Amino acid sequence: MKDLTTLVEKLDEIKTDKEMAVNKFQREDVNRQIDEFFQYFNAINYVNINNEDKIEQLQTGLASVIFDESKFVDYLQENNIEYFTADEYVEDGYDQKHEPFDIFFADWNQIKDKKMMDFIESNVDIEWSDEWSTCDYCHKAFRVQPDSWHWKPHYWINEDGYTCFECLEKDIHIHAYIQHYLNNKDDMMFFDGVDLEKHGFKLFNNENSYNERFISGFERSDKPEDILKRIDTDKYDFLFKHYSSGQFNVHYELYIKEK
Ligand SMILES: [Zn+2]
DSSP: OOOHHHHHHHHHHHHHHHHHOOSHHHHHHHHHHHHHHHHHHHHHHHSOOSOHHHHHHHHHHHHHHHOOHHHHHHHHHHTTOOEEEESOBOSTTOOOSSTTSOEEEEOGGGOOOHHHHHHHHTTSEEEETTTEEEOTTTOOEEESSOSSTTOOOSEEEETTEEEEHHHHTSHHHHHHHHHHHTTOTTOOBOOTTOOTTTTTOEETTTTSSSOOOEEEESSOBOOHHHHHTTSOTTTEEEEEEEEEEOSSEEEEEEEEEEO
């Protein structure tokens, strides 16, 4: 019987062969290798080897070799599980662990089979469909539900749909984005990637030695109406921009531009 290290190496070889297989014959050869590997693997499971870590490593590795995204999609469809997918995250703090497969979004509570769920979790990047959405332009994924108090959206939603902050950097979107917040006292922009000075705005009170920030929150709440009394809205266009989020407060800034 082959030793465990040899098997791990063999598994890596099969993985590479699988990635490289471009035609029917090569794929058949990979399937044959997988079958053979299964036989060895079952033999190892059959005898009692005191190396749990290695066995687990093999199981995980084996799953990633036999995992087939189109079969997974079939499984979801056969079980009437609604889902959507994305190629990439655009949300900070999220990295895809199972490339080249897509990220799948669904209500995973619908899968009652624990073994199946374990298998899915070790092979696919999955998220909850009610907490996530995707950009209508690049189809990257972002959260639409906060996961912490300092979370801020990585997207903008308007009548045309969702635009992620990467797509917003493109001029065509940024213009519409600024227009949306222009002279809008009920909303604030969250996107940091826009150079408002380049667009003719200046931070209100920036001519003084400090940057004035306003607060909306638990301790104090600056009302946009009151703040706006301090500028001549006949003379200036304005927009509010998010600065930071604390546990109980949101700090925001006022930008102005001569009409
Ligand atoms: Zn996008």
